[in-house]
């Protein structure tokens with residue numbers, strides 16, 4: 001390939017050298033940031049607010065937690081993989097450990113046994129962290145809203161920044177939601193917590209009532225528990 | 235053109251009278267179901283009855299255990315059939331006392347009863363005597379009440395503890411007084427568990443001493459949802475969400491089949507061909523993901539193979555989207571047919587499908603190059619996770635797991651439905667019994683599915699225009715007669731997907747029980763992993779190809 005090729009992404013073909021030796025010979029300035037530098041004009045300095053810069057960086061490089069729950073995670077995998085390739089938007093590096101992740105996509109139905117574990121995973125992520133609720137299940141419980149064991153939405157457990165409706169949302173919808181979140185992060189916005197979530201608390205701290213008395217034999221006072229008041233769920 | 239039938243020589247067929255004779259005094263009554271003769275027995279003779287049926291009559295497959303509560307009693311139903319001949323079925327009905335529902339456990343005869351009975355206890359509240367491990371299985375251990383019982387109050391508060399997070403390197407480190415071993419939690423959030431599965435593992439160095447799957451992290455009340463829905467329209471969307479790895483149409487067929495048999499609904503031939511084609515496309519998509527995630531488990535990262543399998547899935551999903559209008563949750567079947575005809579222009583649809591089929595051999599070649607002929611993968615899979623056929627049968631394993639252990643069992647052929655009988659295809663089996671065999675079975679099944687789809691496309695293309703009936707005439711509301719009971723299964727992507735339904739004269743089922751193939755298949759994991767290395771246990775789990783939506787329902 002020579003400099004007069006017709007690569008679609010190149011605006012000024014003469015500035016791009018693809019052959020390794022040429023690239024090396026051209027010197028460091030040309031190899032690093034040359035396009036970016038050109039965009040900024042002749043001055044090598046940018047003047048911006050630190051917060052603004054950090055928010056821009058944050059939104060442009062998001063590490064996602066590799067986190068699958070139910071059907072929506074199948075479409076989530078499709079969004080990460082070929083064709084939809086979320087990585088194109090600076091948001092597609094799946095990390096297996098919550099301690100390395102910025103964003104958690106909650107892709108599925110949350111049930112009573114899983115909610116405390118999900119809270120735990122969320123707690124393990126470093127701040128600042130963001131939550132994308134994928135699918136109707138994370139909005140309201142979706143098709144399973146009336147189930148005896150189903151938590152009526154992710155927001156009952158952790159604060160959610162963006163809700164993506166659908167059952168399941170198409171990959172395009174998820175991409176759109178992620179892009180929206182990036183935009184909000186870049187603007188320094190975060191979601192208010194609108195419901196009082198179920199918290200993990202020590203069993204001994206629960207208000208004593210019938211069910212707590214019944215379980216007193218089975219659970220230690222120091223055990224962390226999550227208490228579901230189904231009757232108060234929306 | 236038709237499938238080669240299994241060799242049933244030596245399999246004796248018993249009439250209901252012969253079974254009655256065999257059971258003699260054990261049977262205290264009859265309670266026939268639409269699919270099989272039913273015998274009522276006393277709660278303390280379960281083991282004796284099942285053993286006699288297994289050893290003397292060849293009923294070696296405990297397909298499902300259904301539990302339910304009536305106004306005046308509890309009832310467990312053991313649905314038995316034969317691996318050698320799926321059309322022979324018998325139901326053993328065990329009533330239990332309303333005040334003190336206790337029944338004998340069948341665990342001694344069929345290992346699979348272990349989990350099934352735990353589930354029955356958990357959701358309905360029947361207790362099983364002599365059960366080795368009588369605990370809840372799907373709901374948290376501190377749950378109050380039995381949700382599928384009649385007087386359950388759904389609004390009562392519940393308290394769920396989080397115990398498993400305790401640091402395993404502190405006191406947990408030693409499993410019960412044995413300082414040589416270490417306790418390790420795998421999951422419920424872990425990339426190798428294919429969703430939200432928790433595996434309690436005890437290790438001795440690198441070897442697994444004991445391993446116990448802990449399920450229920452995705453128990454979203456599927457059975458309750460179906461019991462709350464009307465037969466005609468409200469139930470059909472749910473099966474899509476049991477096995478959600480694109481196996482939608484296969485699952486929908488399970489419900490369609492059971493409901494059509496119960497309400498005596500005919501399905502036009504044309505619709506059967508469309509169903510067969512759609513279902514096999516789904517099977518391919520499901521198997522592709524199984525291959526991709528298996529590679530993910532073995533190689534440990536989002537490698538090329540995963541991307542290849544997603545690429546092929548995208549192609550199948552595009553075809554299915556053209557057909558059904560959705561990528562994943564199709565809701566395409568209706569009782570008595572399908573919801574709409576093939577998309578217009580038909581030629582374009584056929585061409586697209588044919589293109590996909592034409593390129594499939596090349597794609598499969600790539601899979602073989604990168605997987606089956608890859609030395610690393612062979613080292614990890616050949617002779618690991620061995621599951622002998624007798625063990626597989628005792629656990630009720632079906633689908634590619636059973637066929638990878640050399641069990642020639644496939645409901646599409648053995649208990650024919652749809653259009654499969656008239657098509658030319660083979661049931662794939664492998665004798666290796668190991669992880670590699672299960673992988674091979676799936677890859678070869680993709681080829682067979684492609685054959686089926688190809689024949690269906692040919693048939694549909696030549697179908698005369700005035701005979702394209704997509705739905706038979708089905709009444710708006712369906713109310714099967716009171717106390718009709720039926721258990722029917724189809725071959726899902728993971729194996730035998732069965733449904734038990736009992737009608738009570740209304741337009742909603744009184745009991746809807748799902749027999750999930752993954753539930754039974756997952757039960758074999760300890761058998762395959764104990765004594766092996768940890769990485770092999772992960773490979774075995776991958777080769778079982780479970781989907782938690784279906785395990786937990």
Ligand code: SF4
Nearest residue numbers: 071108135136137167
């Ligand atoms: S929103 Fe729909 S597709 Fe997503 S997890 Fe819930 S049921 Fe499944």
